[in-house]
Amino acid sequence: MNRPLVGTLATAALGAATLLGTVGTAHAAPQDGGRYPTQHKKTKAVDFAGSxxxxxxxxxxxxMPGSKPEDPALVMSNGHCLEGDMPGAGEVVVDKPSSRSFTLLDKSAGKLGTIKATKVAYATMTDTDVSFYETGSTYAEIEKKYKVKPLELATEHPAKDAKISIVSGYWKKIYSCGIDGFAATxxxxxxxxxDSVRYTPECQIIGGTSGSPVVDTATGKVTAINNTSNESGEECTLNNPCEVDENGKKTVHKGIGYAQETYQIPKCFGDGNKLDLNAEGCVLPKPKAARR
Incomplete structure (x- = not known):
């Protein structure tokens, strides 16, 4: 598999790196305070700040909803976007040292600077497709230096017909569409x-959009993470995901993109943004050695 997945192939469109995005509706920034409060429903235009x-x-x-300004900042992307080999089926990566760099963008997709990881806190492509890097900077340090606040992960299941914006920092483009429904498998x-999110056809995502946050425009919170699309109409092959129902029937939606839900992930991170896969309500897969 070439990378990224959809990204499945980030190299699929390297010549278009100057694409600019259209702005959708709704990214309410968190307010100041000793603990970041829940965002209000008042919305404003989605932008690139924090991507x-x-x-x-x-x-x-x-x-996370309970994260504090002094906590080490987390960067979220796909599991298949890891440096080196992608996680195989059933593989889980936890606490792996990393010095990866990330280019932080302002609201207009301008480059603010670079933040660096200290480790991969968690990554997998089993049940979901997500990675979390712990960085060497706190949220407060990033905000003080770059005037950028983090995006908040929602804690409620995304809703069918909800309006969403997919914010790609790689392409500096925002895709706006809706949630068409959900694929059980x-x-x-x-x-x-x-339980993957299926987009409506308006979001024609391309290679390099892998790992983009999917923002619910009614709340301004991250409701999922973009990860793949069916590129050529094939069934269950690389770059061509298929949906499978409870009876094993397979369905292909050529040209349609998908994302993985993130609403349950906050239950797996405790005080100080520390990963706790044994926490109540945490459903992220565990490393094989830790499974019981």
Whole structure:
């Protein structure tokens, strides 16, 4: 598999790096305070503030509802966007040292500077497709230096027909569409994902959009992470995911993109943004050695 996945192939459109995005509706920034409060429903136009560009994918600086300004900032992207080999089916990466750099963007997609990881806190392509890098900067340090606040992960299941914006830091482009529905099981090559978000056709995502935060425009919160699309109409092959129902029937939606939900992830991070896969309500897969 070439990378990124959809990204499945970030190299698919390297000549178009100057693409500019259209701005959708609704990214309410968190307010100041000792603890970042829940964002209000008042919305404003979605922009690029808090998004990052990786060498091969997109990503974003994110916080959990309980994250504090002094906590180490987390960068979220796809599991298949990891440097080196992608996680195989059933593989989980935890606490792996990393010095990866991320280009932080301002609201207009201008380059603000670089933040660096200290480790991969978590990554997998099993059940979901996500990676979290812990950085050497706190949220407060990033905000003081760059005037940028993190995006907040929602804690409620995304809703059918909700309006969304997919913010690609790699391409500096924002895609706006809606949630068409959900795929109970989505298969691509050796990987299987659960309860995936299916986009309406307006979001024609391309290679390099992998890892983009999917923002619910009614709340301004991150409701999912963009990860793949069916590029050529094939069934369950690389770059061509298929949906599988409870009876094993496979359905292909050529040209349609998908994302993995993130609403349950905050239950897996505790005080200080520390990963706790044994926390109540955490459903992220565990490393094989830690499974019981």
């Amino acid at each position: 990052v560009a990786l060498s091969n994918c997109s990503g974003s600086v994110v916080r 989505l298969k691509e090559g050796e990987w299987t994902w659960k």
